[in-house]
Amino acid sequence: MMSGTGENTGVRMPTVQAILSTPNFERQRAFYEGLFGAVQTMRYPEQGEVFYAGFTIGDSVLGLVNEPGKDKSPTPGFALSVEVDDVDALLATVEANGGRVLGPPNDMPWGQRVAHVNDPDGNMVNLTSGGSEGQGLAG
Template identity: 60%
Template sequence: MAIQPIILTPDLPPLQAFYEQVLGATEVFRYPESGPVFYKTLKIGDAELRLVAEKADVSAPPRIALSIDVPDVDALLPLVEAAGGRVQGPPNDMPWGQRVAHVFDPDGNPVNLTQEL
């Protein structure tokens, strides 16, 4: 079994660019192969993130956050805003042994950047 997160977005290119620029995502699948794209799969490390071009209310409060393990939280924070996202605040060292920064992608989806201490 595997969990495969899918983000619905009204504007796929900036969302894809955010995950490419901040997390080094690479496109591994798109549908259709030519013409306007409806569906893409991005590879981030050993995981996959799917993006679907669909009318979506990005003003609705999010109900799910992505948590992504990264090698250096602090090094990625300057990339977030440059890629169209937003940093909620400075990173914090958590008592369970992780450094965590809360950010938002361009659609306002919460993303927790986590680093093992």
């Protein structure tokens, strides 16, 4: 089992972390900071052109890898789901932050309100609010 700690840095890393590669690091950074209030907590290297940056969104970590010239095609079958206070209010700001709204929000039978959007690279992002934590999951 992995410890989740950076071997040389002593920085505690999450057991599971979403990492997105992007040909336009600044555009993706601006989207996640603007829409979700992501806060950069790690950057490598510290000086010069960034290769990797870690951001906290609530109690989670999102990594962005800078790959200029890489095809920005999203990964099929992948969706990043982010719990937010108000899906409808946040949905109104998606396009101003460089994303694309894919449709109106829906109320799910398990109590969540969900809307689907694309980030600037086309990755699927689910905006969710409400519902009970862990509801509907086998335990």
